[in-house]
Amino acid sequence: MPGRTEHTDREKLLEVRNVTVEFGAGHKKFTAVRDVSFDIYRGEIFGLVGESGSGKTTIGRAIIRINEVSGGEILYRGERISGKISAETDRKVVKNIQMIFQDPMASLNERAKVDYIVSEGFYNIRPGESEENRRRIVAGALLDVGLLPEFADRFPHEFSGGQRQRIGIARVLVMEPELVIADEPISALDVSIRAQVLNLMSALQREKSLTYLFIAHDLSVVRFITDRTAVIYKGRIVELAGTEQLFANPLHPYTRALLSAIPQPNPEIERHKRVLVYDPSLHDYATDPPSWIEIEPGHFVSANLKEKDLYGEMLNR
Numbered sequence: 577m578p579g580r581t582e583h584t585d586r587e588k589l590l591e592v593r594n595v596t597v598e599f600g601a602g603h604k605k606f607t608a609v610r611d612v613s614f615d616i617y618r619g620e621i622f623g624l625v626g627e628s629g630s631g632k633t634t635i636g637r638a639i640i641r642i643n644e645v646s647g648g649e650i651l652y653r654g655e656r657i658s659g660k661i662s663a664e665t666d667r668k669v670v671k672n673i674q675m676i677f678q679d680p681m682a683s684l685n686e687r688a689k690v691d692y693i694v695s696e697g698f699y700n701i702r703p704g705e706s707e708e709n710r711r712r713i714v715a716g717a718l719l720d721v722g723l724l725p726e727f728a729d730r731f732p733h734e735f736s737g738g739q740r741q742r743i744g745i746a747r748v749l750v751m752e753p754e755l756v757i758a759d760e761p762i763s764a765l766d767v768s769i770r771a772q773v774l775n776l777m778s779a780l781q782r783e784k785s786l787t788y789l790f791i792a793h794d795l796s797v798v799r800f801i802t803d804r805t806a807v808i809y810k811g812r813i814v815e816l817a818g819t820e821q822l823f824a825n826p827l828h829p830y831t832r833a834l835l836s837a838i839p840q841p842n843p844e845i846e847r848h849k850r851v852l853v854y855d856p857s858l859h860d861y862a863t864d865p866p867s868w869i870e871i872e873p874g875h876f877v878s879a880n881l882k883e884k885d886l887y888g889e890m891l892n893r
Contacts, residue, residue, distance in 0.1 A: 586620075589616055589754060589787050590616040590639065590650070590651070591650070591654075592614050592615070592648070593649050593651065595638060596609060596610050596646045596648055597609040597635070597638050597646055607811060608634045609635055609638070610812055611647075612631070612635060612648075613813070614806050618787055620803045621787075622787075622790065623790045623791075623802030624636075624790070625834070629810075630808045631808055632760075632792075632793075632808060633759050633791060635791075636675065636759050638650065639789070640673055640674075640675050641657070641658070641666075652755075671701050674756055675758075676758045677761075678760040679764050680744055680764060680765070681737065683744055684743060684744065686732055689730065690727055690729070691714055694714045694743065694746050694747045694750055697751045698750045714728055718743075720780065721745050721749070721780075723746070727739075737764060738766070738769035745773075745776070745777070745780070754787060756787070758777065758791060760791055761790075762774060770797075774797065777801065790802055795834055795835060798819065799823055803818065803819060804819060805817065807830065809854075814828045814878045815827060815828040815878070816876045816877075817876065818874055827871060827875075827879075827887040827891075828879075829858060836849070864880040864881055866880045867880070
């Protein structure tokens with residue numbers, strides 16, 4: 577099971593155990609995530625990567641309780657936060673786990689000023705706070721993300737896409753969370769400002785001891801910012817390893833297909849590169865079903881016995 581047998585003494589901040597998420601009912605029921613497990617350790621940036629529709633965002637929304645878990649459980653600091661929980665635990669989740677949404681244009685209230693947008697969660701967790709202190713905290717959050725405090729009196733439409741995403745990050749920071757779920761936070765931004773937002777997130781992670789679940793489909797971005805990465809295909813995790821370990825020794829055919837599609841800055845290499853196409857039918861699981869295997873320390877892959885031998889040979893070449 578992903579992340580459950582890793583050899584580390586680090587503190588587990590979040591544990592996702594055999595989580596399944598289903599939508600609809602009866603003959604219209606659709607399983608978006610099936611039997612997914614992984615751990616996120618305090619202080620790390622954990623990447624979750626896969627194609628659109630693979631279940632990445634569904635998992636992130638299940639963690640913050642937007643999507644209901646159909647099976648399995650999610651633990652935060654050893655306490656279950658999925659399913660029915662107490663009001664106190666729910667407040668703890670709201671305070672300590674926050675989400676940066678993919679589209680900065682749609683995730684901000686166009687009718688509210690930045691001051692209220694950034695303060696909205698703050699009002700809920702610290703209702704008795706003085707107005708002077710609230711404004712000071714909002715100004716500090718805006719400065720943390722590279723915006724001027726006077727921007728608090730403006731509306732979202734007055735900002736660029738990159739600035740709007742910074743407002744979304746400021747809204748997260750005022751909650752002083754431990755875990756931030758970043759759902760493709762730069763995919764809707766211009767290429768010219770993506771690096772700025774990534775650098776900002778990295779700096780904030782170091783300064784404020786944040787832990788990230790970084791959801792993306794762009795492997796080059798994942799390599800830049802994450803410590804460990806899980807690859808998900810059609811609702812199932814197929815490979816998990818340290819990010820550099822994964823890039824150096826991709827084993828599962830789907831992972832190798834994703835890596836082969838990364839654009840290369842050298843036009844000569846880009847022109848002659850071979851993009852692999854993943855074909856699920858190449859797996860013969862009829863009599864030899866796959867299991868979760870630690871093929872090398874910290875490197876897990878979904879494989880049956882035949883594939884385990886093949887992947888072992890690939891690592892030893």
